[in-house]
Amino acid sequence: MEDIVGGWWDKLVRRAAYRGHPAAAVELESIAGQAPLFFRAMGGDPALVLRSTVGTEHGARRRLLERLAGTGTKVELAWRDSQAFYLPDKLDLYPDAALNRQLYFWLMALAAAPVRPGDWLKRNRAATAACLAAMPGLALVYQRLVTGLLPMRPDPARLPPSEAAVERAIQAALRQPEVEQILPPITQPPLPVPLWLHPLPPTVEQAGAAAQNAAQNPQGKRPDQRSGRRRYRAQRVAQDERKNGMLLVFRAESLFTWDEYVKVNRHSEEDDDNNGEAAAEDMNRLSLAQDADTKSSKLKFDLDLPAAAYDDSPLGPGLKLPEWNWKQQRLVEDHCIIKPMLPRDAQPAALPDRLQPLARRLRRQFQALAPERVRRSGEASGPDIDIDRVIRFMSERMSGVAIAEPALYQAWPPGERSLACLTLADLSLSTESWVGEAGRVIDVIRDSLLLFAEALSASDDAFGLYGFSSIRRQEVRLQVLKDFAERYDDTTRGRIIAIRPGYYTRMGAAIRQSSRILLQQPAARRLLLIISDGKPNDLDHYEGRYGIEDTRQAILEARRDGLLPFCVTVDREAGDYLPHLFGHRGYVVVQQAQTLPQVLTRLYAGFTR
Amino acid sequence: MNAPLPAAVAAPFYQAQGDECRLFEAAWQQQLPVLIKGPTGCGKTRFVAHMAARLGLPLITVSCHDDLSAADLVGRHLIGDGQTVWCDGPLTRAVRQGGICYLDEVVEARKDTTVVLHPLTDDRRMLPIERTGELLEAPPSFMLVVSYNPGYQHVLKTLKPSTRQRFVAMSFDFPAADVELAVLQQETGIAESQARQLVTLAGQLRRLTGYDLDESVSTRLLVYAAKLMMSGMAPQLACRTALAEPLSDEADTIAALLAVIDTQFPAR
Numbered sequence: 080m081e082d083i084v085g086g087w088w089d090k091l092v093r094r095a096a097y098r099g100h101p102a103a104a105v106e107l108e109s110i111a112g113q114a115p116l117f118f119r120a121m122g123g124d125p126a127l128v129l130r131s132t133v134g135t136e137h138g139a140r141r142r143l144l145e146r147l148a149g150t151g152t153k154v155e156l157a158w159r160d161s162q163a164f165y166l167p168d169k170l171d172l173y174p175d176a177a178l179n180r181q182l183y184f185w186l187m188a189l190a191a192a193p194v195r196p197g198d199w200l201k202r203n204r205a206a207t208a209a210c211l212a213a214m215p216g217l218a219l220v221y222q223r224l225v226t227g228l229l230p231m232r233p234d235p236a237r238l239p240p241s242e243a244a245v246e247r248a249i250q251a252a253l254r255q256p257e258v259e260q261i262l263p264p265i266t267q268p269p270l271p272v273p274l275w276l277h278p279l280p281p282t283v284e285q286a287g288a289a290a291q292n293a294a295q296n297p298q299g300k301r302p303d304q305r306s307g308r309r310r311y312r313a314q315r316v317a318q319d320e321r322k323n324g325m326l327l328v329f330r331a332e333s334l335f336t337w338d339e340y341v342k343v344n345r346h347s348e349e350d351d352d353n354n355g356e357a358a359a360e361d362m363n364r365l366s367l368a369q370d371a372d373t374k375s376s377k378l379k380f381d382l383d384l385p386a387a388a389y390d391d392s393p394l395g396p397g398l399k400l401p402e403w404n405w406k407q408q409r410l411v412e413d414h415c416i417i418k419p420m421l422p423r424d425a426q427p428a429a430l431p432d433r434l435q436p437l438a439r440r441l442r443r444q445f446q447a448l449a450p451e452r453v454r455r456s457g458e459a460s461g462p463d464i465d466i467d468r469v470i471r472f473m474s475e476r477m478s479g480v481a482i483a484e485p486a487l488y489q490a491w492p493p494g495e496r497s498l499a500c501l502t503l504a505d506l507s508l509s510t511e512s513w514v515g516e517a518g519r520v521i522d523v524i525r526d527s528l529l530l531f532a533e534a535l536s537a538s539d540d541a542f543g544l545y546g547f548s549s550i551r552r553q554e555v556r557l558q559v560l561k562d563f564a565e566r567y568d569d570t571t572r573g574r575i576i577a578i579r580p581g582y583y584t585r586m587g588a589a590i591r592q593s594s595r596i597l598l599q600q601p602a603a604r605r606l607l608l609i610i611s612d613g614k615p616n617d618l619d620h621y622e623g624r625y626g627i628e629d630t631r632q633a634i635l636e637a638r639r640d641g642l643l644p645f646c647v648t649v650d651r652e653a654g655d656y657l658p659h660l661f662g663h664r665g666y667v668v669v670q671q672a673q674t675l676p677q678v679l680t681r682l683y684a685g686f687t688r
Numbered sequence: 689m690n691a692p693l694p695a696a697v698a699a700p701f702y703q704a705q706g707d708e709c710r711l712f713e714a715a716w717q718q719q720l721p722v723l724i725k726g727p728t729g730c731g732k733t734r735f736v737a738h739m740a741a742r743l744g745l746p747l748i749t750v751s752c753h754d755d756l757s758a759a760d761l762v763g764r765h766l767i768g769d770g771q772t773v774w775c776d777g778p779l780t781r782a783v784r785q786g787g788i789c790y791l792d793e794v795v796e797a798r799k800d801t802t803v804v805l806h807p808l809t810d811d812r813r814m815l816p817i818e819r820t821g822e823l824l825e826a827p828p829s830f831m832l833v834v835s836y837n838p839g840y841q842h843v844l845k846t847l848k849p850s851t852r853q854r855f856v857a858m859s860f861d862f863p864a865a866d867v868e869l870a871v872l873q874q875e876t877g878i879a880e881s882q883a884r885q886l887v888t889l890a891g892q893l894r895r896l897t898g899y900d901l902d903e904s905v906s907t908r909l910l911v912y913a914a915k916l917m918m919s920g921m922a923p924q925l926a927c928r929t930a931l932a933e934p935l936s937d938e939a940d941t942i943a944a945l946l947a948v949i950d951t952q953f954p955a956r
Contacts, residue, residue: 113944116900120892120948184947213888216954474772475765480819664838685902 089148096148098231099171105179107131107168114187115671118164123191125670126651131168132156135277138268140233140242157186158277164190165280172273173227181220182273188217189276200252200262203275207256224274225253233270241266391420391558400588402552405628415588417555425577427569430529438533441680445537456489463489498687499541499563499602503593504528504610506546506558507584512612514672520612520649521580527610527676528560528575534680536567540687541600544571545593546578549585551618556582557592563600586615587629590644594637606686607637607644610679614656631660647679702731702738703871705863712739715856716831721809723852724835726860729906731871732835735860736790745829746787748778752797758804762817774820779804783815786827794834795845802851808832809854839903862907865891871907876914882923885952886910892948893931900944901935909934923953 107114111129119125134153145151155167166186170179192206211218232250235243244263249272252260271278395418402414430438456465465487472485510520528544535542546558558578561571590609597605615626634644646657646666657666669678702709712735715722724732733749740747750761763777782789791797807814813826834855836847863871865887872883890905897904913930917923932945 112940113947116896116941116944117947119895119900120944121951122892122895125895184950188951214951215885216949217951219954220950471765475819478765478772478774480765480821681902 092148096144104171121191158280199278403632422577441534442537499600547589548582590633699741723855723857729908786829
């Protein structure tokens, strides 16, 4: 009975103490589609991604009701660091949903503004003033936001003198951001300002460490999308040296601080429930320590060659290809052996259900691209007479200029666009790295290949799909996913689904072989599309300058042969070396790897327009 | 479209961004053909019109399309009163008049057009007319100007190196903010404060090129927006119709563009 009544009381007092307006709440999800574009337009760094924040303790004076309910200790504020920009998961500050929505846009504009020197008040005030001066429309929004916010701030007259001075400075800065304010010494932290950025955002090193941690945990279960965007305050602590940690003999009632790092003598458990996630949500601070054993520990090392039984099925003994040695400035003949292979245990498969809607849309879009049979005049033979040309011919003959072999017929030959496209995807081990919500790079590449193939098969253009990886020069593995001669059907789909990352990136040899294949195609224009995720490299000296120069040579050779090489990369640093390889107009960097399928198809549609 | 423009008394307004006017004039004096590169709507066509008027030359503009053949440029026989009449094409007319022939978006034209362009663009400066057997020699005042829009979207459509090697080339881009401000005010008579807002907005939208938008907002679109605003339309609506809708078809992108526009011109 006590429990039930206690529960009711808790609920009641929490609701009474809550300052927000849940009915007018706006979720981050609802603007997530527009947020990155808006942030970039405001001048934010295009490489930053959107994430949501969790509450941090502000330590400010709370109201009686809040103290009674034990709530109101945390606040969600926006900030930006070198990795991402962070926005609250949900905003319900104002009773009007439109205003809460505008608050999101205001916070993004503020986060995109350049960081200014000075303390918290000065930084925010100066950034606000700059935004307002540059954007009169935003200034109106800001006025509305401030007018709504000021009544929620504590009245300085009823605060102790030192706090009142701080509060007055804050309110003045809110009202007139263009006027300089001096922040008085702070004794008690003031009530947080939801219109400003986080006073003490977690530092870059911490964020970097957290990101590294996430990257090192590929085996871990993927948290659901929403919480994947969430981020926790973390601190790095040194691992407790004692071999056996504290033994909890009895459940001590005095253990109040449950986020303090204590080594406890127990094994990591392998449970799949969400307890950990829920706990992380409640913690103020997560302690990260390097531990000897991890959950789902696994052994991972690179065997030089896989056992034959597990390897992909090789097709023939392999072909010898040259390689460019830039130190000697010459092409070394028969330096590499390329081995065409079929992916092992590829089962015929249909397109995965989750890709169906997009594939349908792409097919429709690309059918429109398919070359139509158009009536062409001026043919030497054809089913119809071209009246215009006959008249012109007669008139020219009457004027005394003889023209031999007039072409006086009309015909409907197949469309003029004759285009062959070979897509070569990098399947090296580096594609196993994680790219956020979309999964691993290889997953994105797989989806892209599937969708791209769907689109191309609708457009009637000849196309081939290949993947490559390498283990030294003796074994450059070219995965034949779809030959030019093959139909795109469930067998080829199954092969694409079966691609796995492995080994290294000897790009030059793969490009040379692809060029040879593409050159056999009878089309007028031949596009060599390369999907990559990084620089060329291999186990031997094939790295750095050597790899780059060999790849460059292979591309120059392809160009000389009349092919059109083009590179699509998800490597954000690609701007450093790709211009050297493909020329300034010969590549595109996909900033958000998960958009690769869309970028690829849009690119192709653009090329062939 | 292909009609010759009479040499205008007053040159159409053009705000120079650098040395391009002097360069163009020097190229004309030295009888060199000119290639102009630049994104859509950055002022290439206006620049040529301005220079033609300034030099007092007739200008003949040809917008190239993928069915434009050499015969369309050179000319053809037509039937007149019981007899055939030879009719000069735009290029031939420009050579005869000694004016400027401007081929807009030259990469779109069919490949056989290069055959007539090549002898005109080297030191021979000749135009052979196959159908009449005539060999025209270009007068000193004749000038050939071609333009196109480079970009990775047009990888499959570029000029052949052997063709581009025959031109002196200039690269155009969207003007700097204060130049663009002057252009907007001069073109539309819009108030300076609003023009400044439009230019700031353009700067914001141009940051999205390559990430969210394929092509960025052009000076031409800005002029359109300013004209709509001058006609009494609410600025937000003007920007929506002239800046957001022409740039994208995706609902999410347009919504985000509108949010950006809101930061300059809020809905009343």
